[in-house]
Amino acid sequence: MTSGKIGVVAIGRNEGERFTACLASLDGFAGPVVYVDSGSTDGSVEAARAAGVEVVELDMSRPFTAARARNAGVGRLRAAGLPDYVQFVDGDCVFAPGWLDAAATFLDTHPAAAVVAGRLRERFPERSVYNRLCDAEWDTPLGQVDACGGIAMMRASAFEQAGGFREGLMAGEEPELCLRLRQAGGEIWRIEADMALHDAAMTRFWQWWRRTRRAGHAFAExxxxxxxxxxxxxxxxxxxxxxxxxxxxxxxxxxxxxxxxxxxxxxxxxxxxxxxxxxxxxxxxxxxxxxxxxxxxxxxxxxxxxxxxxxxxxxxxx
Structure with a gap:
């Protein structure tokens, strides 16, 4: 696994077994891993430390956003020497075997690329209609695209030059950053390689409704x-x-x-x-x-x- 040039930033809150599976999917990865926690009470922080992962616990007296958490993770990586590439992942995802190598190789051979993402799939689409809707949402076109989601590998230099994520955004922070990266001449790519499995764990209507409501807020913002x-x-x-x-x-x-x-x-x-x-x-x-x-x-x-x-x-x- 190409680990010397990659750092991983994971974020989460009370992801439980999903976060344990996320950590397990990094088995064999020797690069730096930072977990940014936003007030978990389920032992996620302890599980991360037990796995040898560096932990950043956000000050929850300030408004929390995923953008703020991701920036905090990059900040911790930066303190020890920022790697060439930063892989972002949410705590409810597990990496596909070989993804980190595939993504790093793509960035190595495509110098204009600022971001690369792969195929994200829902882990248990059969469990509910809402999970199936997520799985369909992840099935996006391949090639050069306008934006990625929260799971992607970014060129650290491009990320830094763009100023990172806009921390005040409640949602939609990845497309907004991708827009600024493209304005600076960077390219956003989605490639055929499997990237990760996502576990939405949505079994109730109101979970889907809140998620869709959040998307509307992101569009407006x-x-x-x-x-x-x-x-x-x-x-x-x-x-x-x-x-x-x-x-x-x-x-x-x-x-x-x-x-x-x-x-x-x-x-x-x-x-x-x-x-x-x-x-x-x-x-x-x-x-x-x-x-x-x-x-x-x-x-x-x-x-x-x-x-x-x-x-x-x-x-x-x-």
């Missing part, structure tokens, strides 16, 4: 930062949410006050949208994608309310 720039960051996503969970429901409500029969006909727009999407995505994904616009709208409203009130970051629970 990303759009507020870069939506009017040449990248039009998240412009399409915000407009789609406003249409399907804002303008159309309002129009149907007004129509209902004028003529209830026409309002009932107008409501058929939503099942028709599900049918249209199902031809490409399947009925299950089409249904939840359409329903999810309302959770995303709630996230948009969360962002605007917090921005108007001046409230700081307050992450959603998993």
């Amino acid at each position: 990303g759009y507020a930062l870069h939506g009017k720039g040449p990248e039009r960051h998240y412009q399409r996503e915000v407009r789609r949410i406003l249409l399907w969970a804002g303008a159309l429901p309002l129009a149907i409500l007004i129509l209902g006050l004028i003529n209830g029969h026409w309002a009932r006909y107008a409501l058929a727009i939503y099942p028709l949208q599900v049918l249209r999407l199902s031809a490409r995505l399947g009925m299950e994904r089409a249904f939840f994608l359409t329903l999810g616009r309302f959770a995303e709208m709630q996230g948009l409203l969360d962002f605007w309310r917090r921005r108007l009130s001046g409230a700081g970051a307050k992450p959603y629970d998993k």
Whole structure:
């Protein structure tokens, strides 16, 4: 395993056995590993130290974000001499065999690449519809892309020059960093190699709803930062949410006050949208994608309310 030039930053909170499996997937890796904990009470800190991993315990009196945790991990690596590449991983993931070597080799041979990610798959898609939705979400195009997720290997020099993650972002910190890396001339790649297995452990509707709501917040926040720039960051996503969970429901409500029969006909727009999407995505994904616009709208409203009130970051629970 190519370990001398790679450092690993893992973040987590009360991941339990999932974090134990994450550590086990690093067996044989000789490079530096930093675990950044955000207030775990399940023994994760002790498990990391027992495995010889350096631990950073965040001061939870300050607002916690994943971006802040990842930056703290890189800061600890930097104190001992920053490696060439930093692999970020969440504590609910396990690495695929050979991934770290494959990623480092890609960065070695592609000097313009700032970030490389591989195939992320859901570990137990059969356990719930919500896990299956995650698995479908991870199935993204290969090649040069606009953004990665939270599991990726980054060129440390590019990460440093970009200033790292924007710590105030509650979500969507990886696409925002990727945007800045691309603006600086860096490339973002997703390659065919298996990268990791993710364990969403979502078995209840409200877990899915909170996760989708958080995505809506990320779209709104990303759009507020870069939506009017040449990248039009998240412009399409915000407009789609406003249409399907804002303008159309309002129009149907007004129509209902004028003529209830026409309002009932107008409501058929939503099942028709599900049918249209199902031809490409399947009925299950089409249904939840359409329903999810309302959770995303709630996230948009969360962002605007917090921005108007001046409230700081307050992450959603998993």
